[in-house]
Amino acid sequence: xxxxxxxxxxxxxxxxxxxxxxxxxxxxxxxxxxxxxxxxxxxxxxxxxxxxxxxxxxxxxxxxxxxxxxxxxxxxxxxxxxxxxxxxxxxxxxxxxxxxxxxxxxxxxxxxxxxxxxxxxxxxxxxxxxxxxxxxxxxxxxxxxxxxxxxxxxxxxxxxxxxxxxxxxxxxxxxxxxxxxxxxxxxxxxxxxxxxxxxxxxxxxxxxxxxxxxxxxxxxxxxxxxxxxxxxxxxxxxxxxxxxxxxxxxxxxxxxxxxxxxxxxxxxxxxxxxxxxxxxxxxxxxxxxxxxxxxxxxxxxxxxxxxxxxxxxxxxxxxxxxxxxxxxxxxxxxxxxxxxxxxxxxxxxxxxxxxxxxxxxxxxxxxxxxxxxxxxxxxxxxxxxxxxxxxxxxxxxxxxxxxxxxxxxxxxxxxxxxxxxxxxxxxxxxxxxxxxxxxxxxxxxxxxxxxxxxxxxxxxxxxxxxxxxxxxxxxxxxxxxxxxxxxxxxxxxxxxxxxxxxxxxxxxxxxxxxxxxxxxxxxxxxxxxxxxxxxxxxxxxxxxxxxxxxxxxxxxxxxxxxxxxxxxxxxxxxxxxxxxx
Numbered sequence: 283x284x285x286x287x288x289x290x291x292x293x294x295x296x297x298x299x300x301x302x303x304x305x306x307x308x309x310x311x312x313x314x315x316x317x318x319x320x321x322x323x324x325x326x327x328x329x330x331x332x333x334x335x336x337x338x339x340x341x342x343x344x345x346x347x348x349x350x351x352x353x354x355x356x357x358x359x360x361x362x363x364x365x366x367x368x369x370x371x372x373x374x375x376x377x378x379x380x381x382x383x384x385x386x387x388x389x390x391x392x393x394x395x396x397x398x399x400x401x402x403x404x405x406x407x408x409x410x411x412x413x414x415x416x417x418x419x420x421x422x423x424x425x426x427x428x429x430x431x432x433x434x435x436x437x438x439x440x441x442x443x444x445x446x447x448x449x450x451x452x453x454x455x456x457x458x459x460x461x462x463x464x465x466x467x468x469x470x471x472x473x474x475x476x477x478x479x480x481x482x483x484x485x486x487x488x489x490x491x492x493x494x495x496x497x498x499x500x501x502x503x504x505x506x507x508x509x510x511x512x513x514x515x516x517x518x519x520x521x522x523x524x525x526x527x528x529x530x531x532x533x534x535x536x537x538x539x540x541x542x543x544x545x546x547x548x549x550x551x552x553x554x555x556x557x558x559x560x561x562x563x564x565x566x567x568x569x570x571x572x573x574x575x576x577x578x579x580x581x582x583x584x585x586x587x588x589x590x591x592x593x594x595x596x597x598x599x600x601x602x603x604x605x606x607x608x609x610x611x612x613x614x615x616x617x618x619x620x621x622x623x624x625x626x627x628x629x630x631x632x633x634x635x636x637x638x639x640x641x642x643x644x645x646x647x648x649x650x651x652x653x654x655x656x657x658x659x660x661x662x663x664x665x666x667x668x669x670x671x672x673x674x675x676x677x678x679x680x681x682x683x684x685x686x687x688x689x690x691x692x693x694x695x696x697x698x699x700x701x702x703x704x705x706x707x708x709x710x711x712x713x714x715x716x717x718x719x720x721x722x723x724x725x726x727x728x729x730x731x732x733x734x735x736x737x738x739x740x741x742x743x744x745x746x747x748x749x750x751x752x753x754x755x756x757x758x759x760x761x762x763x764x765x766x767x768x769x770x771x772x773x774x775x776x777x778x779x780x781x782x783x784x785x786x787x788x789x790x791x792x793x794x795x796x797x798x799x800x801x802x803x804x805x806x807x808x809x810x811x812x813x814x815x816x817x818x819x820x821x822x823x824x825x826x827x828x829x830x831x832x833x834x835x836x837x838x839x840x841x842x843x844x845x846x847x848x849x850x851x852x853x854x855x856x857x858x859x860x861x862x863x
């Protein structure tokens with residue numbers, strides 16, 4: 283069985299052909315765990331390219347980055363005037379000033395539509411195999427129908443449209459508004475009652491489809507009229523409650539240790555409902571949610587000296603302020619287990635750095651076994667600690683062979699100005715605000731113990747849907763239906779469940795309203811690619827935040843890439859550019 287990667291640079295015009303009519307694009311297998319022999323190979327060979335390409339959809343420089351940087355949660359400036367400019371695509375998206383030629387938007391369109399074309403072809407093949415009685419073909423068909431709906435839901439959220447296409451030789455029909463919502467609904471309802479939960483979270487299950495239905499009904503008011511003021515129907519909220527009820531109290535449980543959800547071996551964490559499986563041969567290029575924000579001077583896995591971060595995204599001061607607003611004079615790191623977990627336990631006699639700097643700190647270290655070292659999790663602030671390399675690039679070690687842990691040196695400073703990495707609160711698009719050290723950093727995902735370099739071979743599953751979100755969706759539906767007590771109970775169940783560290787258990791809330799619930803969603807779901815969608819639904823997306831003043835409601839949707847428009851130019855009316863672009 284071939285194990286060939288998809289061409290990520292596939293032209294958008296070619297991708298569009300997959301939705302216009304028959305395509306001869308060869309199906310390529312990526313996920314070896316989904317391959318089999320004989321009849322099983324036909325089934326696995328149909329679904330593997332879909333799950334394989336879904337990883338590309340959620341790369342940091344594809345849909346994940348698009349969702350994060352477009353929101354008030356994350357910002358990516360032109361670091362030091364040398365790094366991460368990339369044609370200005372991240373800055374433009376953050377400012378809501380993107381155009382149809384924006385590469386971040388275009389790459390997201392390319393990967394979602396290509397993955398969707400694979401799902402359509404997989405459906406077509408599996409229908410034939412199911413009719414022949416091929417083992418597992420029927421269950422795999424249900425998965426691909428659900429995957430079609432999931433990918434179309436991403437397209438609807440990003441561009442306000444879905445592709446209705448049942449066979450590879452058909453011309454797609456572009457649906458918007460209520461028609462789009464109804465199409466996705468029909469797809470999900472057709473399989474939710476016949477799917478099983480007897481497979482792992484790396485595959486779509488009955489509970490995953492129930493969660494997607496809850497998402498659909500919760501966002502339906504926005505997706506029906508993306509530029510208007512959402513009108514949340516009681517019947518939609520009732521359905522959100524129905525499908526979240528089907529999950530809560532079932533096969534899944536909230537994780538007492540919040541960061542276990544995002545660590546090695548999270549594949550068996552019962553909070554996960556749907557995720558990108560990265561175990562064993564599936565270890566791929568998705569360390570990226572872990573390494574993208576952290577310091578390029580940090581060595582997160584000292585047993586692999588080439589591991590590092592890339593000094594890219596940081597948390598906006600505005601988003602950090604939501605924690606301060608909630609906890610007042612109490613540091614969020616002390617009040618809420620989701621904000622911070624200290625792994626670098628610095629000895630008392632080393633904590634005071636008064637008079638200490640990189641030129642005189644040769645003895646200012648402590649020792650830890652290489653495989654036991656972990657960087658701090660949650661939100662990294664101020665001076666960080668970690669391994670240090672000698673001039674030859676080797677990790678400096680203690681006499682017993684363990685690793686020396688120092689304050690991390692900012693290698694972009696030198697001589698008398700040599701400084702430590704200090705993640706300041708302020709980060710923006712000014713020269714001073716764009717320096718490599720600026721901004722508090724997301725360290726939600728563990729830097730995997732199997733990651734041998736900056737970017738690859740993570741064993742941490744990338745979480746796409748989990749029980750914490752299910753509780754928040756049910757709370758929101760209850761609140762919009764007027765059940766304040768029920769909403770408060772759900773939120774407090776979620777908060778107080780994070781109780782593995784007894785001194786950081788988030789206290790129960792005394793009251794709840796939509797603003798508090800929105801704030802709570804930001805605490806629970808940060809760095810999971812969901813903030814933009816929540817901002818739009820809660821009416822916060824036209825507000826101002828660091829580096830962003832645009833208030834045009836049309837920016838709720840992204841522009842359809844110009845190359846896609848050009849590729850469809852021979853079919854008048856097939857694609858219409860979104861208003862405002």
